[in-house]
Amino acid sequence: MRVTRRVMRRRFVVLMLCLISAIGALIGRLAYVQIVQAPWLQSLADDQHNRSIPVQGVRGTIYDAQGQKLVYTASAPTVMAIPVQVQDKEGTAAKLAKILQMPEDKILKQLQKRVAAVYFNPGGRRISESQVQQIRALNLPGIYITEDGKRAYPYGDLAAQVLGITGAYNQGLTGIEKEYDAQLSGQEGYIIFPTNAKGQKLPGEGEAYVPPTDGEDIQLTINGTIQQIVQREIEQAVAEYNPDNVTAIVEDPKTGAILAMANYPTFDPAHWQDYPASTYNRNLAIWKTFEPGSTFKIVTLSAALQENKVNLNDRFYDPGYYEVAGHKIKCWKAGGHGSQSYLNVVENSCNPGFIALGERLGKQTLFSYIKKFGFGSKTGIDLPGEGNGILFPMSKVGPLELATTAFGQGVSVTPIQQVMAMGAIANGGLLMKPYVVEDFRDHDTGQVLKTIQPTVVRRVISSATAAKVRAALESVVANGSGRSAYFDGYRVAGKTGTAQVAENGHYSGTHYIVSFMGMAPANNPQLVAYIAIDNPRPKNGVVFGGVIAAPIVGRILGDSLQALDVPKQANGLEKKTRWGEPVSLEVPNFMGMTLNDAKQAAMQSGDQLRTQLVGQGNTVVWQAPQPGTKVPAGSTIRLFLGETPPGPPIDKSSQKQ
Structure with a gap:
């Protein structure tokens, strides 16, 4: 071509x-x-050329409802190393071992790792200022001092299971610390510097600093003063009855806010490693499930009144037992209570009377109310580890199961479920969602970032029915099995509970959980309080909720209402004195007195009143119960000492530092 x-x-x-x-x-x-691709390639180059030292932000502070710091982060220096920059690993390990009081071989092993950076645990974390100065004086290549945070607890074990604990890297492990770890943690910052191919810092090059973001602060609904009252009462109960465990809760029934929550055994969160895992991992108030006993009768009573199955003036005859499906279920009182009104049935906590109410309601209706009151499902409280409780499947509820459920046997519930059910009766029939966090705040400015609003789950009974139940429960305290919870002027209403514990398939004759659940004032409840004592061992051998648990709740409610400045009322039911009961005395006013004058005033009452001194100082700045309160002869009056004008203190004296 x-x-x-x-x-x-x-x-x-x-x-x-x-x-x-x-x-x-x-x-x-x-x-x-x-x-x-420049930004991406630059980041890859930076990753190869640069090394970074993490800088922790300040973990958020946790406050109580009164603005007191319950947990805060105290700055603490920490030693870290970049192994490739350590030229003399053996010599460096030897020098650090003496200062950090760690085995030399353990430090050397860390320095020999092929990693970007290492921390020396535990001796190198949160070291003293003296150790910092010694390490800096050595000027060791590849060894750096960074800031780390150490959680501090100014009130010791106060609300320990609610607050929770943090791990070695300030991560939340339990309680509020775990539930809101993301909000409390903030974000890490970095110190960045260029290195050569071997990871060694380039001489003459500067460093870049990316500041960390501090975590958010949290304000709880927990009232520090009420929490102190609850924990003092638990300590006293433990000393007197030597139980296996105790749990107590105080709630604001109008909102569902938890004002106090405490357990025994408890622990010091600053040294949580010294305690069994079961103590710091489990919050018994929301985790533990057990048969409630007679405190559960409030559900049966509420359902029967709401469904018009009973009038409190109706009569019921108790022969001492109730026969169901060939079984005789006995009343706690030998021989029974005989003919009585249904108000007396409630006052006397008569099991046969409540079995009859259960039969009138039928299993479908009774169990529908049980579920409406929140039993059988989690309450949704903002704490980890909540239990569900256990109810009979409807297919397995026969006449016997219906009977035992009506008086609180055979079902399994948590303490928080019972408190919220009582709260629904206290507030006029609304089941609320419990919560322990009030709001979130900026750590630096204190500005409120988010506020938690009360949540109504559902209406379970009418306000009229709730008022009838409250009136009946006030009569329980004034005239019935809860008489020991009576607190003059505060119209306490409540229900006792004495539940046998099932062991090896049978109910024990010696192991009981005694409890009491109360509210006050009965006509307009401001507080609901609950306590359960597992396996109490009283010296006199009498194990009843009305004897052991009721007076504790009475004191918790009375002291707490006084701390909240709730005025007393004169129109409540008068407590009817029975033969053999101690005479009631009016508490003198000790506030403002010197210690010597207070002792003399107490002595003038003879041996009828005892005093317990709390705190240090020469002046009585507060007392519980308050002046004018009527208490049984022999009661103990707590006198808070200090040098400040009278006012309700948060007591630190009985807490670990």
């Missing part, structure tokens, strides 16, 4: 177009790499 000039020109043009296209592609690729 003859190659003409025209063909050559065509070939040349094609060649030039291909060359131009190739050059254009290279230019486009170069532009793509230089402009579009």
Whole structure:
């Protein structure tokens, strides 16, 4: 084929177009790499050339409802190393071992790791200022001092299971610390510096600092003063009855806010490693499930009144037992209570009377109310580890199961479920969702970032029915099995509970959980309080909720209402004194007295009143119960000492530092 000039020109043009296209592609690729991929490639280069030392932000502070710091982060220096920068590993390990009081071989093993950075646990974390100065004086290559946070607890074990604990890296492990770890943690910052291919810092190069973001502060609904009252009562109960465990809760029934929550055994969160895992991992108030006993009767009573199955003036005859499906279920009182009104049935906590109410309701209706009151499902409280409780499946509820459920046997519930059910009766029939966090705040400015609003779950009974139940429960305290919870002027209403514990498939004759659940004032409840004592061992051998648990709740409610400045009322039911009961005395006013004057005033009452001194100082700045309160002879009056004007203190004296 003859190659003409025209063909050559065509070939040349094609060649030039291909060359131009190739050059254009290279230019486009170069532009793509230089402009579009530049940030990504730069980050890869930085990752290879730079090393970073993490800098922790300050973990958020946790406050009580009164603004008192329950947990805060105290700054603490920590030693870290970048192994590739440590030139003399053996010598460095030897020098650090003496200062950090750690085995030399353990430090050397850390320095020999092929990692970007290492921390020396535990001796190198949160070290003293003296250790910092010694390490800095050595000027060891590759060894750095960073700031770490150490959680501090100014009130010791106060609300320990609610607050929870943090791990070695300030991560939340239990309680509020775990539930709101993301909010409390904030974000890490970094110190960044360039290195060579071996990871060694380039001489003469500067450092870049990316500041951390502090975590958010949290304000709880927990009232520090009420929490102190609850924990003092638990300590006293433990000393007197030597139980296996105790749990107590105080709630604001109008909102569902938890004002106090405490357990025994408890622990010091600053040294949680010294305690069994079961103590710091489990919050018994929301985790533990057990048969409630007679405190559960409030559900049966509420359902029967709401469904018009009973009038409190109706009569019921109790021969001492109730026969169901061939089984005789006995009343706690030998021989029974005889003929009585249904108000007396409630006052006397008469099992046969409640079995009859269960039969009137039927299993479908009774269990529907049990579920409406929140039993059988989690309450949704903002704490980890909540239990569900256990109810009979409807297919397995026969006459016997219906009977035992009506008086609180055979079902399994948690303490928080019982408190919320009582709260629904206290507030006029609304089941509330419990919560322990009030709001979240900026750590630096204190500005409120988010406020938690009360949540109504559902209406379970009418306000009229709730008022009837409250009146009956006030009569329980004034005239019935809860008489020991009576607190003059505060119209306490409540229900006792004495539940046998099932062991090896049978109910024990010696192991009981005694409890009491109360509210006050009965006509407009401001507080609901609950306590359960597992396996109490009283010296006199009498194990009843009305004897052991009721007076504790009475004191918790009375002292707490006084701390909240709730005025007393004169229109409540008068407590009817029975033969053999101690005489009631009016508490003198000790506030403002010197210690010596207070002792003399107490002595003038003979041996009828005892005093307990709390705190240090020479002046009585507060007392519980308050002046004018009527208490049984022999009661103990707590006198808070100090040098400040009278007012309700948060007591630190009985807490671990």
